[in-house]
Structures are given as structure tokens and as C-alpha cells.
């Protein structure tokens with residue numbers, strides 16, 4: 001199939017690539033603004049405006065490429081019978097938000113397929129978007145932060161970047177982004193191609209902040225190499241808005257989430273169902289959505305950790321002896337549960353704040369014995385697994401001060417810290433002949449496993 005996308009939009013190109021559809025992008029060069037003005041003057045409905053613009057784009061490109069299939073798309077924001085364009089100035093954006101705030105508008109996405117200069121198929125999706133009321137200060141902050149990016153989007157917002165602005169969404173993620181990939185793949189499969197395309201699934205990692213997250217790149221690579229139809233994105237959610245934003249995203253068809261700091265405990269609390277391990281850990285890093293929109297919270301942190309440890313240190317045997325775990329924070333709980341599940345017979349847990357370790361041990365397992373932070377070196381000769389779960393040794397944090405000279409050289413030593421790639425703690429362990437596994441390896445393996453796990457369980 002020779003398909004041309006009559007658009008230079010990076011988002012639309014990305015959506016097609018998520019469905020593994022190869023298309024050339026050609027700019028249709030139509031005078032969108034004047035066509036819209038004349039359609040409004042003719043009292044055309046917002047739906048007809050979107051459809052006509054999509055058709056103009058497809059037709060223009062089809063005339064020059066009659067043998068190709070050409071897809072034209074357009075999106076219009078309709079509110080109280082009027083069409084909202086892209087804001088041209090900051091004042092436009094301010095006025096647009098003032099009017100949309102606290103109300104429901106429609107995002108209409110039109111898709112038209114042309115072949116041999118004739119329209120062959122069309123589809124219009126209507127997405128109902130309800131915005132939270134915004135205070136004047138919130139609007140000002142938004143204008144300040146989001147300008148000038150906002151000028152490229154109808155209404156001045158990008159749902160995929162700021163879903164927390166919405167209280168309810170009835171629609172589909174990709175339709176909202178500007179291309180109805182579900183109906184398009186269906187039509188292509190039935191009428192045009194031998195290849196069976198699948199409508200992509202959408203998943204996201206949620207956190208605050210989230211800009212640093214490597215997950216979208218890693219998942220993008222993983223989806224591509226495994227030829228999976230899907231998209232994975234990172235969404236920053238401001239404090240206090242996790243639960244309601246997750247519901248909004250579910251309304252838009254998001255099928256799964258990874259959750260990172262600071263929301264792992266909140267993610268567990270908002271779920272309809274909790275897996276036993278998430279419950280034991282007291283935190284979730286994965287939310288799976290079923291067909292009815294119900295949420296299951298899981299925690300795969302430990303699963304990824306153990307899989308990676310077995311992978312990278314092939315002679316590591318959990319049953320071979322006790323483990324020493326440094327740190328009793330959020331990350332530690334997942335590691336402790338997974339070590340016990342894997343068959344480690346006993347765990348010495350050492351934490352700067354003794355009582356925190358006591359609470360964790362009491363909650364998780366009688367196999368955990370809490371030892372003083374000052375005493376940790378005394379246990380090194382007795383253990384076959386050592387894990388640092390504290391942030392010590394990370395670039396910008398204090399070093400992990402520990403003398404490993406008494407360590408059992410058959411021990412496997414691992415560190416959740418991965419900046420630097422090999423921490424001084426691991427360098428020292430290696431110098432005493434131990435097998436070492438770096439934190440980055442855990443970090444690389446884990447998100448793949450999370451998503452794979454999620455997709456396998458998803459309906």
C-alpha cells in the first residue's frame with residue numbers, strides 16, 4: 001500500500017508509526033484560515049468545517065499523486081456553536097481558557113481518505129472534553145508556562161501534556177491527538193492492505209517530576225523492536241491530582257500506567273484491586289485497566305530486580321545464604337518482598353533510622369532481622385547477597401561509607417543507584433572478587449518487563 005499523509009504534523013506521523021503504518025508525509029499547502037473563515041460565514045457546522053478541511057487537504061495531495069492513497073485530517077474545537085482556533089497571542093490564549101474553564105467542549109477530528117482524486121472513506125470522531133474550573137492565577141501560570149507552544153494547538157492546550165486540566169473526557173487518546181487511528185486501521189485492513197494493522201494501545205508513566213524519565217525511550221525501542229502496535233508517553237501530574245487524572249486518562253482509553261515517585265503509595269490506594277505483592281510492598285508501580293475501566297495495582301519493581309539479578313549474575317542462588325539489605329525506604333520494600341519470594345532464607349536489614357527498618361520488618365516478614373546501621377559491616381562475611389537501596393553514592397548525594405574488606409567473595413552485590421554507572425560501592429565489591437550487578441541494568445530491564453507484564457494481562 002502506498003499511503004501519503006497530507007500533513008506535516010509530527011503528532012499525526014507519530015500516530016501512524018505507532019500502528020506500524022508506513023506513510024510519506026506531504027504538506028497539502030491549503031489556505032486553512034481563509035477556507036475556515038468562508039465556511040463560518042456560510043454558517044457551516046464545526047463538524048462540517050473539520051470534514052471539509054480534511055477533504056481539501058487529501059484532495060490537494062491526491063491530485064498530484066492519483067495512484068496513492070491519501071489521508072487528510074483536521075481537528076476543530078467546538079464550544080457553544082463556535083469554532084476555536086489556535087491562539088495567536090497570549091491574550092487569545094487567556095481568553096480561550098477563561099471561556100473553556102469549567103465547561104465541556106468538543107474536539108472534532110475528521111479523517112478523509114482519497115484515491116485517484118476521489119474520496120473513498122471518511123470518519124469523524126467527536127470527543128467530549130470537560131475542563132476543571134481554572135482560577136485567574138492558574139490561567140496566568142498556564143499562559144506563562146505554556147506559551148509559545150500553546151499557539152500550535154486549537155484552544156491552546158495539549159491534552160497529552162496536561163490531562164490534569166480536565167475533569168472528564170469521553171473520547172479516544174489518538175482521536176484527541178488529531179488522527180482516528182482505530183477506524184483507519186479497520187478500513188485499511190478491510191479494503192486496502194494484506195497486512196493486518198492493529199490500532200495502537202496507549203500506556204503512560206506518571207510522576208512528578210517526570211521529564212527525566214527514560215521509560216518512554218526504552219518502551220519506544222521495545223515496542224519498535226517487537227513490532228507492537230502501541231505508544232508510551234510520560235505525563236507529569238501536579239501534586240494532589242493523581243487519582244482524578246488517572247480516571248480522565250482511562251476515559252481517553254489509556255490501558256496501563258507505570259507510576260513513579262512520588263505516587264507509588266497513592267497509586268496503590270486509588271486502585272480497585274491490589275495484587276498481594278503490591279499490598280505487601282505498600283506501593284504500586286503498575287496500574288492495569290480492564291475493559292470495564294477497573295484498576296488493578298501491581299508492583300513489578302522486585303520482579304524486574306530479581307529477573308535482572310538472575311540474568312546478570314548467572315551463579316546467583318537466592319537460597320545460598322542470607323542477604324544484607326541497606327535502606328528501608330520505598331524501594332527497599334519491593335526488594336525485600338522479592339528476595340523473600342525468590343527464596344532467600346534470611347535478610348539482615350540495616351537502615352540509618354532504626355525504627356523505620358523495624359516497622360518494615362514487622363509488616364513484611366519474620367525472616368527479616370533488623371541490625372544497627374553501625375553494625376552492617378559485621379554481617380558481610382555471613383551473606384551471599386548484598387543490596388544497596390539507599391540513595392547514598394548517587395551523584396550529588398553523600399557517599400555510601402562501608403568497608404567491604406570482610407565480604408564473602410562469593411557474594412553477589414548490587415546497587416539500585418545508577419548515576420554513576422558503577423558506584424564506588426560496586427567498584428569496591430568487585431575489588432574483593434564479588435559478582436556485581438549495576439543499577440542501570442535493573443533500570444533498563446524493569447520497564448520492559450513492566451509493560452510486557454501489563455500487556456500480557458491487559459484485555
Ligand code: ATR
Pocket residue numbers: 326327328329330331332351352353356389390391392398
Ligand atoms: P526510596 O523510595 O528511593 O527508597 P526513600 O523512601 O526516601 O526513597 O528512602 C531512602 C533511603 O535512603 C532510606 O533508607 C534512607 O534512610 P532513612 O530511613 O534513615 O531516611 C536512606 N538514606 C538517605 N540518605 C541517607 C544518609 N545520608 N545516610 C544513610 N541513609 C540514608
